[in-house]
Amino acid sequence: MAIQIYILSKLIEGNNYPYELKRQLSEPIPFDEFAGLTESKLYYHFEALTKQGLIEVVEVIREEHRPDKQVFAITEKGRKELPKKIYSLFEKSKAVSEMIIGLATLDYVDRDKVVLILEEKLQKHKERWNHMAAFREMIDVDESRMNFVNFMSDYFDSKAEHTAHWIEETIERIKQGKI
Structure with a gap:
């Protein structure tokens, strides 16, 4: 596309x-x-x-x-x-x-509509991230797998934070006319 x-x-x-x-x-x-x-x-x-x-x-x-x-x-x-x-x-x-x-190609669309799309995307991303974090708390992991689970949790938390940060940054820059 x-x-x-x-x-x-x-x-x-x-x-x-x-x-x-x-x-x-x-x-x-x-x-x-x-x-x-x-x-x-x-x-x-x-x-x-x-x-x-x-x-x-x-x-x-x-x-x-x-x-x-x-x-x-x-x-x-x-x-x-x-x-x-x-x-x-x-x-x-x-x-x-x-x-x-x-x-x-933002010149060919309504920037406010793009911001709304991205704000909705950000909200869904955060909801999904919070759901996964809550789910992780309910998992009973034996001691031998704890290091692996912690590693994966850290990785996915970092990735989710990074994605949220850049969606927020994109929204802000569009609003300010910097993109």
């Missing part, structure tokens, strides 16, 4: 072709490598978006001794669908790292 959001957001800015979008994503920082985005994956998503009617070919550039370049544009349906895809990304993300493309 993130790749499709990236493509749609770039096509709102202007018509473009797949190879150029991949090049833009790789310079100056190779985000395409970090995300494992290959040309074949990118072309797959262009094809999927075309089948959904969200983008369309508007020009074919033919150059001698080079493959044809298909130039794409976003359709009206694509413009309407982009915010829905961004909201869905925030709703489905389990960590801030999964929200990066959504955060990069």
